[in-house]
Amino acid sequence: MATHAQGGPLARLLVLAVLHVNFIALGLEPDFLYPLENVTIAQGRDAMFTCVVNNLGGYRVSGDSATARVAWIKADTKAILAIHEHVITNNARLSVTHNDYNTWTLNIRGVKREDRGQYMCQVNTDPMKMQTAFLEVVIPPDIIYEETSGDMMVPEGGSAKLVCKARGYPPPKIVWRREDGGDIISRGGPQGKTKVTSLEGEIVNLTKVTRSEMGAYLCIAANGVPPSVSKRIMLHVHFHPLVQVPNQLVGAPTGTDVTLQCHVEASPKAINYWTRENGEMIISNDKYQMTEINSSAYSVQMRLVIRNIQRSDLGGYKCISKNSIGDAEGNIRLYEMELPNRKSRDDDDGDFSIEETNDVRSSLQGPLREGGPRDEDASFLGGGAPPSAAATPLAPKFFLITALILATIC
Known part of the structure; x- marks a missing residue:
């Protein structure tokens, strides 16, 4: 019995079978330590898959004297990419690295859209073992x-x-x-x-x-x-073009500065300018200063500053806007606003004196008549406001004193 066991081929086959069974029982067959993870990568970046296989060293494939190997396969096309560390496919962007123990890494440089798909890490055991993961290639938006x-x-x-x-x-x-x-x-x-x-x-x-x-x-x-x-x-x-005039009647004392304004809406951009009522175009100089202030993509505020107003400056002014579609204009009338007298008392000699008011901070703007004294009962054009305090008649007390002085003289 012992002789038969030592020399017979049946005994040797039985021993190999027992050893194979023991390897399996002890968990010594190649096995994946971690699952293969899906990868999402932007086009042009580098991607990698890492496959960790234990107990691969020394394992003999059934019916083959060679040890088991790890292979990388593109699952959707069934193309073999690499075996162990050797790249099979004709793709210079692919490479495989091995840490000489249990880890194989598939590297894909400069990922392209066609690289998208299922990738498989396979061990040629019997039966074959494998695990798969998906490579998703995303592309940033482009107009x-x-x-x-x-x-x-x-x-x-x-x-x-x-x-x-x-x-x-x-x-x-x-x-x-x-x-x-x-x-x-x-x-x-x-x-x-x-x-x-x-x-x-x-x-x-x-x-x-x-x-x-x-x-x-x-x-x-x-x-x-x-x-x-x-x-x-x-x-x-x-x-x-559309021209709007906030104040069509503007008053100011002579010797002061005044500003005329027009609001213009036009598209395409218009050519804007000022003229006198006789059609004479106004140009910027020491007398006139013209500016434009953009309010929006299509609206502009036109401003004309007239310095040191004289009687020759009184009258009508026009703001004109022209573009390729048409033109429009606005009219403003400038009149002389007479300053009222004001009384002041001299404490030293007790005399009353009349002095002219020259402190004018801004021109009076509104629907008032041009030049000359105003009738208190005159109606205002366009429903304008009543006369300002600066334009009210002299106080009754002043007229009473004047009457007494005249009576004394008489």
């Missing part, structure tokens, strides 16, 4: 400029269609906002006229556009992969 609207012009009351297209993965979401934070106005929908601070979608339809909707619109594309991108689209609304 497709050839399919996106540029700056545009529409007449007031017309319509505008703003289009914004973007690419990326996941597909980007498009949000519209106004650069100045104003409302985006939608008309003609089931809810009628609506105002929103932001709007989603590739297309924004603006109907019956008004001048208040002029300005920059921002198309913002985002998909959760930084950075978000945007494009600025300028909407120009063209319309006939």
